[in-house]
Amino acid sequence: MDTVTDENAPVLLERDGGVAVVTLNRPDRRNALDARTKTALRRALEDAASDAGVRAVLLTGAGGAFCVGQDLAEHAAALRDDPEHAFDTVQDDYAPIVRLPATMGKPVVAAVAGTCVGAGLALALACDLRVFAEDAVLGTAFTGIGLTCDSGLSWTLPRAVGESRARELVLLGETFTAAEAVAWGVSGRVVPRQEVAAAGRALAARLAVGPTAAYAESKRLIADAWEQDLDTALASEARAQARLGLTTDHAGAVEAFLGKRRPVFEGR
Template sequence: MVNGSADESVLLTRDGAVATVTLNRPDRGNGLTNRMKDALREALQETAEDAAIRAVVLTGAGRSFCVGQDLVEHAEALEHDLSTALATVERHYNPIVTSLTTMAKPVIAAINGACVGAGLGFALACDVRIASDAAKFGTAFTGIGLTCDSGLSATLARAVGTARASELIMLNETFTAAEAHEWGLVGRVVPSDELTHATTELATRLAAGPTLAYAEAKRAITGAWPAPLGDVLKAEAAAQNRLGLTRDHRNAVQAFLAKEKPTFTGE
């Protein structure tokens, strides 16, 4: 139990004016279950409402930042009720991304390892991204017959440009921390054993800065998007719900869990 939370899949710790939210399922790459997503929503809400917290760090335990949705749980949801299996987008992913982007204080993504799917969406929803040189990135969604969620369709294109974003989403190829830095997806890359120190130094600096000005800057940057983020999130959720009903998606999830290559038929 950390800071009163009964669910240790998400840890919330404080050091002065800096709060650190840690995704804590290292044995599963910090893959996101519904319980974990509920805990993350609560942790982010708590940090947003606490005026004593002036900067927030989002990171992962172990060797991964976050590999996205836990597909074992998702496969069970598909079997249980196909029509509601993707309801988690509106229930969890959209509020989490909204919280990260609208929180009136700077949020740093400390990307310690694999950063994939919704994990990449969460990182891109943060204000500043610093990565270990061992981190690996990927979009993942089309690999299981889905489109983007967690705001990725907008935030990735904004970070790297629409041409490269289209390629990364459609080809579903992983890329390195060095490539992420070259393309503008992360601002800093440091040796893995220096990530904690570099993140602490950066968070402390931001916590001592003009948080009111930071909050206004966040609002201005978010408001400058060609489409409002809320509209993007709603459109992503509707698309995921349509794709969640397809045979392609169900078969691809089963193929992934069986460590087989999926076959897509357009159904």
């Protein structure tokens, strides 16, 4: 994994032990996603996903916001110049970006402070776990500019808060707080703003020393369960357990349990 620490880069990528920290880095634009940022974000997530030494990923934003979604100045220019192709980015950029945290075989944590709306909210919901600053402002935002959901929000939001609540949040487009989000079913921890970065890193670090293969199988099983009947899910679980039963992590953890020791997971 290539570290990116150039303060002018739209996305920063660093390694902190077994954690890859991916930081959206356009604080002057509240980390709005323009073409350059989307390309860099996709590359950073791909690098983190493919690096065997990375066992957890932390996604966050620089400055006072997580992400306000699409850069509307760039979008307005695309509408003026080539309206027929202005929305190619939805399939070409946003779909693969959101798919990466949702499907990579390692846990992904979002540390969310400030504004998190539109595709930014979708990106946070595509992660496995979230840490919210207590003053974070969340919202779907799309209908406010005459659009509907993209970046997987029509899939992730109903699963997080239920269909009725998702309809309300999308159709009304009103912002909501981190505390409300957690109360409605969005998994996450709410902490004081000054603690969100440290809390996000601590959670990612905890996951990075856990049973990586078990996390990967668990992510897949939970995602697939929405489309399966019970018998299919039971069969999928049996196959996953059989695969995990051959891992070093499982064998070592069983011996540690019997020996009354804390297990040490190697991620294999």
